[in-house]
Amino acid sequence: MQYRIEMITFEGQDDRPGYLVRRLNEFGKDSWRVVSVDLTPHPAFKAGPLPILLERPSVSGAAAGASALLAFRTH
Structure with missing residues (x-):
């Protein structure tokens, strides 16, 4: 597995949940x-x-693609 930490900033975003x-x-x-x-x-x-x-x-390749895809939705 590969791991990564991503920092998401919300400065200047009016719609924070949507962003x-x-x-x-x-x-x-x-x-x-x-x-x-x-x-x-x-x-x-x-x-x-x-x-x-x-x-x-x-x-690498297509094997890692579709199975790891995770979609998020607003409620």
């Missing part, structure tokens, strides 16, 4: 699967980058 969904779907299109999202409140109570832990199989 998050779009970014997570972008990761899914690249065969990344979201393993963890750190929602721990920060002591300063201000918006900061949201850490996302991603994983995908180490194999």
Whole structure:
């Protein structure tokens, strides 16, 4: 498995939930699967980058593509 941490910032984004969904779907299109999202409140109570832990199989090619794709939807 490959792992990666991605920091998502929301500065200048009016639709934060929609922006998050779009970014997570972008990761899914690249065969990344979201393993963890750190929602721990920060002591300063201000918006900061949201850490996302991603994983995908180490194999290359089409075998890693469709099975690891994860789509997110707004509710």
